Amino acid sequence: MTPSELLLEGVELMLFGIGSVFVFLVLLIVCIRLMSAVIGRFDSAPIAQPASNGPAATEADADLLAAIQTAIHQHRARRG
Template sequence: MDELLSEGFSLMVFGMGFVIVFLTLLVIATSAMSRIVMRFEPAPVPKAAAKAKTMSSNPADDAQLIAVMTAAIHKFRNDRKGQ
């Protein structure tokens, strides 16, 4: 019985050691790949910034947009008061 218990214990230690080594190598490989990708990949441009560059800066369009947004906020607040 002692021999069977000893063999089971050594198998458990070997299995757990294998899992720890595998997970450690996985973390190292993932970190290395992340650093490589970040080095060669340019930083992403936020969609809002990209869209802002393409929009025209026509004051008439801005005034109309502000008026529409103000009306929408006013209607939303009035609808919320009625509930």
């Protein structure tokens, strides 16, 4: 084989490889979009939001805030 034939064969192999990767990525994008559409169609249930129950929820939030503040204070005290 002459060098020009080898070069042409290399270019042909490169284009084949690039083309096959491009086709694979396009198929992957199409499959992802199709799966998203199917899941969106069948999964129409709304996401449940946590309900606040008036004063009980406020007390729980206050307790949680106090616990977080205590943990931060202890962490900073250990670090020096």
